[in-house]
Amino acid sequence: MTSSHGRGLLHLAAAVDQQSAYDAAPYAELARLAESGGLDFVTLGDSFARPGPDALAVLSRVAPQTSRIGLVPTVTTTHTEPSHVQAAVATLDWVSRGRAGWQLDVSTGEGEARLFGRRHAAPADALWREAGEVADAAARSWDGWEDEVTRPPQGHPVRVVDATEGQARPTAARYADVALVRAATAAQATAVRDQLRGQAVEFGRNPDTLRVLVSLVVDLGDGEHAAEPGHGGGGPRQTPHGPLYRGGPVDLAELIASWHAAGTADGFHLTPVEPRRDLERLVNGTVALLQHRGLFRTFYPGSTLREHLGLPRPAHQYAVSGGTS
Template identity: 80%
Template sequence: MSSTSGRTLLHLAAAVDQPSAYDAGSYVELARLAESGGLDFVTLDDTFARPGPEALAVLSRVAPATHRVGLVPTVMTTHTEPSHVRAAVATLDWVSRGRAGWRIGVSTTEGEARLFGRRQAAPADELWREAADMAASLWDSRIGPRPPQGHPVHVVDATEGPARPVAARYADMALVRGANPAQVAAVRDRLRNEAAASGRHPDALRVLVSLIVDLGDGEYAAEPGHGGGGPRQTAQGALYRGGPVDLAELIATWHAEGVADGFHLVPAEPRRDLERLVNGTVALLQHRGLFRTFYPGSTLREHLGLARPAHQYAVTGGER
């Protein structure tokens, strides 16, 4: 991670999911808002059963309308040919000039399996092993040139056990949904230990706490800040409900305690909450010197302080 005057800076990202939005313009608006706050990246989730436009196609449309913020769609490895994943994610990296990430997803439901008709739904362990194989072999083939970052940034939700070995070995960013700071810190420690055991330097893996944030609106008062109570667990994930100032304090406290390297924030109401995050929470963290005020480079790897991966099959004379 980058630092200022010896002080480690946070990483911050936000989701731009809008379940009822079919117009790419609304996603452009949210991504530009995130970019105005200097956020590392935005995510857009996807499943085969989700109605609406494909996440990767939406962010490919967002790419030319933004300049610095990273763009990370969920792309499934299950039921998808590796060559198609490679081509699609590499294209996003090219059109964004090195700002693409890949949130690796697996499909575990029988309903989604029936959409393809080739096989039944497999156990999660098996699907994540398949995802690991794809993550390990996708970018350094001799089929064509590597994308601008070498490897687009790999993001894995490591909340559930079967995904953790993949995150530890192949992810650049691991997301952990948790309301208890001690539990999140324990997962982070385990991921770093597993990364080291696989031959990676643990600092090459960033761990972000993923929180749903509900910051209220002008029609009613937001609930009081949580203080030491923290978020509460819900069926959708850990939920913070309060004001932007209290959220900034929570983020600063958890970061100072070494709980995580940063936060992935999921607005409960996209436009309202993302605006309050950028203009309130992020501005406060910048004022305290905990988050940057400008982008250090142009690629997502540069934002995250991640090195460009070496080519597995590099030969004298340079890589392709």
């Protein structure tokens, strides 16, 4: 288990988003590359606000082409039927044999609300409360199925929440297995991690069942010597699109190791600027260095995403009464 000082197992994940990729093959290629480095999981974004393939459908196609890595699509809980969400996420867990997660997200735009015509846009805090209710309802639904028949392999597929914005933090603290935090400084990341762990305790959770990962955009194109001031050894730089690390794989390994050792985070979620190039350099450079230093796994000891994250399979809520109710 991860200690309160953050010196447990290091967790690493990567985004496999790509512009203008509309079939599963390019995503499968990146997922296999990430899997070769032993990463915990890959994410694929989705939104009502932009065109593109359905992330759940794409990763369901990627699942048979991978064997160990976790698969985490973004699932927008606003304007969607909870029963459809539950069935789709459970299906991903079945086809991946226990490697599914889902990144809960909300839709705050009036334009997106008009696409559905059901209701007007709502404040973010209300939508995040609703997202938590969807997560809770999904768990109860999955526990309503007999464990040996159709309950998802992990019991509950892993819940991921981007907790960068304050409105999302109570939902992350109460329901998430993994919280993502976009932070440009170690102090900023530490403060959010401490807040999330404190809120988890208030909700009656063991805070060691919540993994907090720092999210960074990474540009590994120019190597160590081309790092701009404020990048590389100096850490990420804040940009309009989020914290950006620009430099080489060696400095990135150093940053990851030092922030993790200091208890800043349980791990990192990295978004490559150029997907293929940067993910290759991440796996063959940064990850290889971390493995060499004994800071990251060289093989997957388990087969499910929960096992990668060091999280237990949730007990069946209705098992005590001897059946489903």
